Amino acid sequence: MNLSKSVFLALLAGLFLLTGCGSPFKDKGYKSEADYEFSNIANLSPIGVERFKNAGVSNGLQFKDAINEMRATGYSNSNDVDDILEYVRDRFEGAKSGVSALDRKRARVAEAARIKAAKLEADRVESKRKVDEQAAKDAAAKVKADIAERDLKRRRTESENYVRARREALRKAGVYDADVLNLIVNFQSYKGRKVFLKCWINNVGSYGGNCRSSDDKQSISIENTGIAKDDFKWLLENCRNQYYNENSSYCKSMPIVGTVEGSSVPRLTNVYFYDLCKKRTSWSTQWGRELEGCDVEN
Numbered sequence: 627m628n629l630s631k632s633v634f635l636a637l638l639a640g641l642f643l644l645t646g647c648g649s650p651f652k653d654k655g656y657k658s659e660a661d662y663e664f665s666n667i668a669n670l671s672p673i674g675v676e677r678f679k680n681a682g683v684s685n686g687l688q689f690k691d692a693i694n695e696m697r698a699t700g701y702s703n704s705n706d707v708d709d710i711l712e713y714v715r716d717r718f719e720g721a722k723s724g725v726s727a728l729d730r731k732r733a734r735v736a737e738a739a740r741i742k743a744a745k746l747e748a749d750r751v752e753s754k755r756k757v758d759e760q761a762a763k764d765a766a767a768k769v770k771a772d773i774a775e776r777d778l779k780r781r782r783t784e785s786e787n788y789v790r791a792r793r794e795a796l797r798k799a800g801v802y803d804a805d806v807l808n809l810i811v812n813f814q815s816y817k818g819r820k821v822f823l824k825c826w827i828n829n830v831g832s833y834g835g836n837c838r839s840s841d842d843k844q845s846i847s848i849e850n851t852g853i854a855k856d857d858f859k860w861l862l863e864n865c866r867n868q869y870y871n872e873n874s875s876y877c878k879s880m881p882i883v884g885t886v887e888g889s890s891v892p893r894l895t896n897v898y899f900y901d902l903c904k905k906r907t908s909w910s911t912q913w914g915r916e917l918e919g920c921d922v923e924n
Contacts, residue, residue: 660685668707681714692717701728788904796822796900801883806839806846809892816886822900824879829868830861837894840879842870848884852896 651662655672665675667686683689689710696713697703704710716727793803804821825837827848838845850858864874881902884894 664689670707674707674711677711678714681711681718683714696727699726699728701731785904789902792900792902793822796883806837806844809846809886810844813886813888813892816892817888818886820883820885821894822881822883824881826870827861827865827877827880828870828873830865832862835861835865837882846891847893848897849887849893849895852885852898854898857899 649659651657651659654662656662656665656675657672661672661675661679661684664670664678664685665672668674668678668689670678678684678689683692692714693705693710695717696710701713701716702709712731713727716730720727720730796803799820801820801822802816804816804823806823806825809816809821809823823837824840825848826840826842827835827837829836830848832850834847834849834851836845837848853861861877865877867873870878881900882894882897883900884897886892887895
């Protein structure tokens, strides 16, 4: 009974050694004791061992022979394990087609250089294409700008000639250039005459409104006598308030022609809109535009 127990305990101890302390390579992830020994020589991880084995190097002796061969063939003098792995892979794959590891490396380096040169050339071509494309766009933009500038200059000249002709037409019709201050100071000289001026019109009511000076400090009255009904209606609706910012912006700086009347102070009668600019389509729209100057776009 005691003998059997001793045998049992001995077998149990042996089994423990075989499955436990007897196989440390398994605890470290290696498949065999030989792989573990190889890893210690070459300082490799389990994955590194497998990579070298797949390239035909499975132990320390083969690993050292590979290093010596790598140096002897002029492939590399490196001690880096990645460079050694690259060599044994080139040697392994090259052996399949009768090509040396060094030739495979040279071919790989040449291919990398070719790809790099091709990329540099492609980048150069693309860069030149972009430069040429931008230059073409700039040239087209310049041509377009030149055409626009010439067209603007032409239209400005036409507008200036038109304004000049309109002013000359007023003068030939006996209409005098004036402003509010001039009419107040030289009232007697202008009395009974037609004048052309620009007004800031406000306080328009049933009897007329005010024509104010550009500094908004002086004014003369505008009577409703002689104003077209549609124009008078527009003035009543849009220029009836005292302050300019309460009225339509179109009530400012309106070019008008009127007859100077009055006994002691000037007033304007028979007022009508007279645009020096080229484009006006109807009386209703003529009153309803910004009148600071001629629009050369028209």
